[in-house]
Amino acid sequence: MQTEAQLNQQFSIKGQLQFTEEVEGFVMAEISNQYANARISTYAAQVISFLPKNTTEDVLFLSDKVVYKGGKAIRGGVPICWPWFGDDTSGFGRPSHGFVRNQPWLVLASAALSDGRTSITLGLSDSESSRTVWPYKFKLELEVIVGQTLEVKLTTKNVGNKAFSISQALHTYFNISDVDNVSISGLDSKNYLDKLEGFNSKPQSGDVTLTGETDRIYQQAPTSVFLKDTGFNRTINIKSSGSKTTVIWNPWSTSVTKIADLDDSSFRKFVCVETANAADDMVTIQAENEHTITAKYEIV
Numbered sequence: 001m002q003t004e005a006q007l008n009q010q011f012s013i014k015g016q017l018q019f020t021e022e023v024e025g026f027v028m029a030e031i032s033n034q035y036a037n038a039r040i041s042t043y044a045a046q047v048i049s050f051l052p053k054n055t056t057e058d059v060l061f062l063s064d065k066v067v068y069k070g071g072k073a074i075r076g077g078v079p080i081c082w083p084w085f086g087d088d089t090s091g092f093g094r095p096s097h098g099f100v101r102n103q104p105w106l107v108l109a110s111a112a113l114s115d116g117r118t119s120i121t122l123g124l125s126d127s128e129s130s131r132t133v134w135p136y137k138f139k140l141e142l143e144v145i146v147g148q149t150l151e152v153k154l155t156t157k158n159v160g161n162k163a164f165s166i167s168q169a170l171h172t173y174f175n176i177s178d179v180d181n182v183s184i185s186g187l188d189s190k191n192y193l194d195k196l197e198g199f200n201s202k203p204q205s206g207d208v209t210l211t212g213e214t215d216r217i218y219q220q221a222p223t224s225v226f227l228k229d230t231g232f233n234r235t236i237n238i239k240s241s242g243s244k245t246t247v248i249w250n251p252w253s254t255s256v257t258k259i260a261d262l263d264d265s266s267f268r269k270f271v272c273v274e275t276a277n278a279a280d281d282m283v284t285i286q287a288e289n290e291h292t293i294t295a296k297y298e299i300v
Contacts, residue, residue, distance in 0.1 A: 001025065001104050002042065011110040016118045026068045029107070031118045031146045038146045041074060045105040045122040045142040048077035050150040052299060057232050059150065059297055061175040061270035065261045073101045075261040076173045076270070078152055078295075080142065083134055083166040085247075085278045086195075097171070099133060100124055100140060108141065117147035126159075136164045149298040156283075157290040165284045169247060169276035170295045172238075177231025179268045184208040184248065186225035192216040193279055210271060213252035217279050221246035226300075227273055237300045240275040242293035247274035 062076035081097035137160035
């Protein structure tokens with residue numbers, strides 16, 4: 001694992017990027033430039049905060065009961081679900097949402113871009129341990145670009161000699177004023193699979209509002225959806241590429257009590273709007289090829 005000192009020596013950028021140690025050896029990349037402040041955990045390659053300079057409320061939600069512990073996912077921010085999304089159906093007892101969101105990644109590069117934005121790239125490769133649960137050779141790279149927008153690019157490289165198929169998601173937790181104040185537009189007339197009703201297919205009519213537990217996979221989703229929050233008086237444009245799926249999730253009071261690292265009332269303070277390849281939107285990557293999924297978040 002790269003230490004705070006090693007990372008600062010090799011990748012810090014004066015006035016823009018430095019690394020600090022949180023707890024239990026968890027190292028954070030702290031970015032502050034003319035546009036925004038952001039935090040990225042090198043464990044799980046997870047953005048956990050994005051605060052544009054002209055705002056007072058973070059774009060991302062992070063649980064008050066977040067646990068920083070090896071082998072456990074960080075509750076909030078932008079977790080990476082890969083190489084499968086959702087529950088594992090293999091019968092081998094593998095963890096839900098894959099195995100890359102609960103292990104350390106390596107910082108590969110950082111840069112101060114000419115327009116004032118800041119980028120950092122983290123990577124993860126297959127190992128003896130990963131091949132016991134998923135027998136393929138791969139390289140993952142996550143590039144995070146912090147400016148007026150937050151851009152997150154996940155690239156999967158197949159470095160083996162046989163094709164593999166993946167499902168994946170940038171499982172973004174958005175910070176909201178209250179669940180009663182938000183709506184999501186851009187999905188009108190799209191069909192979604194309702195996980196709470198046996199993945200039955202249903203049509204969306206109008207904007208999405210949250211009135212109870214919600215777990216939906218929207219298919220053939222547009223490249224842009226909007227999260228409107230009247231309490232924070234802001235609208236977030238969520239742009240995506242490399243995917244045809246948008247997932248919306250909120251556990252509501254019915255399921256939040258089953259999640260140990262969330263307060264019982266925290267379901268009112270976040271909604272997940274996820275850029276994904278899920279359900280029928282699987283990605284097959286041939287040997288020596290790659291695929292990139294991108295999400296860009298902007299307050300408009």
